[in-house]
Amino acid sequence: MEGNHFGKNFTDLRRTLHLNTMSAGTVGGIFGCTGPALIIIGGATSGGLTYAETISWLFAVYFFSGLLGIYLVLKYRQPITGAHSIAGAVLVAGSLAHFSLQEAVGAYIVAHILVILLGASGLIDKVMKWMPTPIIMGMIVGVMIHFAIDMITSITVSPLLAGSAIIAFLLSSRFMKKVPPVLTALVIAVALAFLTGAFQLQSMPGSLTLPQVILPAFSMEAIVSIGIPLALLIISSENAQATGVLMSQGYRPPNNAMAISGSTVGIIAACFGGHSINIAGPSTAINSAEDVGAKDERYAAAFTNGVIFVIYGLFASIIVPFVIAMPSVIVTVIAGLAMLGALINSLKTAFSDDSFQMGAFFALIIGMSGITFFQVSAPLWAIIGGLLVSALIENEHFSHKLRAEKAQKVEQRENIPSEKRAESL
Numbered sequence: 001m002e003g004n005h006f007g008k009n010f011t012d013l014r015r016t017l018h019l020n021t022m023s024a025g026t027v028g029g030i031f032g033c034t035g036p037a038l039i040i041i042g043g044a045t046s047g048g049l050t051y052a053e054t055i056s057w058l059f060a061v062y063f064f065s066g067l068l069g070i071y072l073v074l075k076y077r078q079p080i081t082g083a084h085s086i087a088g089a090v091l092v093a094g095s096l097a098h099f100s101l102q103e104a105v106g107a108y109i110v111a112h113i114l115v116i117l118l119g120a121s122g123l124i125d126k127v128m129k130w131m132p133t134p135i136i137m138g139m140i141v142g143v144m145i146h147f148a149i150d151m152i153t154s155i156t157v158s159p160l161l162a163g164s165a166i167i168a169f170l171l172s173s174r175f176m177k178k179v180p181p182v183l184t185a186l187v188i189a190v191a192l193a194f195l196t197g198a199f200q201l202q203s204m205p206g207s208l209t210l211p212q213v214i215l216p217a218f219s220m221e222a223i224v225s226i227g228i229p230l231a232l233l234i235i236s237s238e239n240a241q242a243t244g245v246l247m248s249q250g251y252r253p254p255n256n257a258m259a260i261s262g263s264t265v266g267i268i269a270a271c272f273g274g275h276s277i278n279i280a281g282p283s284t285a286i287n288s289a290e291d292v293g294a295k296d297e298r299y300a301a302a303f304t305n306g307v308i309f310v311i312y313g314l315f316a317s318i319i320v321p322f323v324i325a326m327p328s329v330i331v332t333v334i335a336g337l338a339m340l341g342a343l344i345n346s347l348k349t350a351f352s353d354d355s356f357q358m359g360a361f362f363a364l365i366i367g368m369s370g371i372t373f374f375q376v377s378a379p380l381w382a383i384i385g386g387l388l389v390s391a392l393i394e395n396e397h398f399s400h401k402l403r404a405e406k407a408q409k410v411e412q413r414e415n416i417p418s419e420k421r422a423e424s425l
Contacts, residue, residue, distance in 0.1 A: 009074045009299065016293070016300035023183035024292040025304025027338050028081060028283040030186070032305070033062065033312045034323050034331045036086045041320070043093025053101060053273060055317045056211040060274025063313025068265045068277055069306030072258065078251045079287040079302040080258060082265075082309070083280030085238045088230050092275045099222045101273065106216035107227035108270035112263035112277075114231040119259030124235065132397070133247060135386035137350035138360035140244040142367020143379050144285065144339055144346075151336025158329040161198065165189040165333045180291065182338045189330045198327045209317035211272045232380065234278045235259065240379055241281025248346045249288045250295060282335065289341035355397045359390030 037058060044054035061084035069082030092104060099107075118124055154162040165185040172184035193199055239258055246253040258279050266277035287301035312319055350360045363386030370378050390397060 005077070006074050009077045013300055013303060016297040017304070018293070018297075018300075019183075020180050020291070020293045021297060021300035022304050023180040024287050024289065024298075024301035024338070026308065027182050027186060027334060028280075028286040028301065028305040029308030029312070031286065031331060031335045031338070032081075032083055032280065032283050032309065033319075034326060035328070035335075036084065036089065037062075037312075037320070037323055038328075039086060039089045039093065041324075043089055043096065046093060047096025047101075049096070049101065052209055052212055053214075055209040055320075056214070057273040057275070058316040058320070059211040059313045060269040060272035061277065061313070062309045062316065064265050064269040064274060065277050065280075066306040066309030066311075066313060068262055069280075069302055069309065072254075072261060072279075073299040073302045073306065076254055076257075077296060077299045078246060078253065079249075079284060079292070079298040080242065080246070080253065081280040081283040081287055081302045081305050082262065082277065083238070083283055084274065085230070085233050085276040085278055087238075088233050088276045091229055091233065092226060095222075095226050099219065099226070100217065101214060102217035103219040103222040104226060104275070105214050105270050105273065106218040107222040107225070108230065108275050109216055109267055110218070110223050110227040111230040111234065112266040112270065114228070115234050115259050115263040115266075118235065119256045119263070122256055124239075124259050125255040131383065132356045132359065132387075132390065134350045134353075134356040134360035135363045135383060135390065136240075136244040137248055137346045138363035138386060139367045139379055139382040140241060140248065140281075140285075140346045141343055141350060142364040142369075142382055143241060144282065144343060145368055146370075147282065147336045147339040148343060149336075151333050154329045154332045154336075158198075158327065160196065161189050161192055161327060161329050162333045164192055165330070165337065169337045182334065185337055186330075186334050189334065193327050193330060199325045208315070213271055214273050216270070230276060234263070234276055238276075238278040238281055240383070242279035242284040244346070245281060245285045245288055245342055248342065248349050249290070249298075251288070282339065285342035286335075286338040289338070290345065291341055355400065356386075356390050356394055358394055359386040362386050362389040 040057055040061070041054060044057060049057070065082035065084055067082070069080065072080040072082065096104060151162070151166070165188060168188040169181045169185040172179055172181035176184065239255070239262070242258070243253045243255055262278045266274070269277050283305055284302070287305055288298050292298045292301050350364070351357060363382040366385045367378050367382035371381055372378065373381065
C-alpha cells in the first residue's frame with residue numbers, strides 16, 4: 001500500500017524495521033556520510049571556509065535531508081531517500097574561490113525557489129510521466145554503472161579488503177539467505193580494516209561545534225554561476241535518478257511533491273550553508289532493491305537511512321574524524337555491491353521489449369560518458385540524447401506509447417464507477 005497514511009506507516013515501522021531493511025538503510029547511510037561528506041570537506045578547505053563553517057555545511061545537508069527523507073517515506077510509504085547533490089557539492093566547491101559564502105547561500109536559495117516553482121506548476125510530474133521508461137532506465141544504468149565498475153577496480157587498490165567483501169557477498173548470497181549479503185560484506189571488510197590497521201583515526205575534537213546561521217547576499221553573477229546550474233542538477237540529475245530507480249521497482253513516485261518538499265527544506269538548510277536538499281539517486285537505489293524486503297516494507301530502509309543522516313548532521317564535528325579514517329575502498333566496494341540489484345533490474349526494464357531500444361542504448365552510453373556541457377551533467381544529456389535518437393529512428397514508438405496511455409485512461413474511467421459501487425456495498 002502506498003499513500004498518505006502517515007500515522008499507519010509510522011505504526012507499521014515496528015513490523016517493517018527488520019534485519020534486511022535496517023541493513024540496507026545502514027549501508028545507504030554509510031555511503032551518503034562518507035564519500036559525499038569528503039567532497040564537502042575538500043571543497044570547504046579549497047574555498048577557504050573555517051572549520052565551524054564546514055561543520056555547519058555538513059549539519060545543514062545531512063540533518064535536513066534526513067528529516068526530508070523521514071517525512072516523505074512516512075507520507076508516501078516509498079523508499080524515497082533525502083540527500084544533497086554530490087555534483088552540486090563539486091560545483092559549489094569550485095565556485096567558493098570566486099564568491100563569498102554569503103553570495104553562495106543567496107544562490108542556493110534562488111536555486112530552490114526555481115525548483116519549487118517548477119514543481120508547483122506540475123511540469124516535473126508531467127514530463128516524467130510522458131518520458132519513455134526504457135530511456136529513463138537506460139540513463140539510470142549509464143549513470144550508476146560506475147559504482148559497479150569502481151567495485152571491481154577497487155580490487156587493484158586493496159585486494160584484501162575489496163576481494164574479501166566481494167567473496168563474502170557472494171558466499172552469503174548462496175549460503176546465508178536470511179542475512180543481507182551486503183551486511184555480511186560490510187562486517188567482513190570493516191573487521192579486516194581494523195585488524196590490518198587500515199583505519200587511521202586522527203585526534204578527536206574537544207567539544208561539539210554548533211552550526212552557524214549565514215545571512216544570504218544576492219549576487220546576479222553568483223545566481224547565474226551557481227543558482228541556475230544547481231537547480232538544473234537537482235531536477236535533472238538527482239531527482240530524475242531517484243524517480244527512475246523508484247519506477248524500476250514498481251513505485252509511482254510523487255515527483256512534484258518530492259521537488260517542492262525538498263527545496264522548501266533546502267531554503268532552510270541554505271541559511272546554515274547547505275548547498276542543496278533533494279532526493280538521492282544512489283541511496284534510493286540501495287534502499288529500494290528487491291532483496292531489501294517486500295515492496296511495501298522497503299520504506300523502512302529509507303527511514304533508517306534518514307535517521308542516520310539526522311544523527312550524523314547533529315554530531316558532525318564528532319563523527320567526521322571517523323569518516324575520514326574509514327578506508328575509501330570499503331565505501332567503494334560496498335556501494336557497488338548494494339547497487340547490483342538496482343542495476344540488474346533497470347537493465348531488464350530498459351531492454352525487456354522492442355520499444356525505444358536505440359534510444360535506451362544511447363541514454364545508457366551518454367550516461368556512462370559522464371559528459372558535462374553548459375554546467376548540465378550527463379543524466380539530463382542522456383535523456384535528451386535518448387529522446388532525440390528515438391524521435392529520429394523510432395518515431396512510431398511514441399505513437400504507440402500515446403495510444404497505450406489513452407487506452408489506459410479510458411479503462412481507468414470505466415473502472416471508477418464499478419469500484420465506487422463495490423465500496424458502497
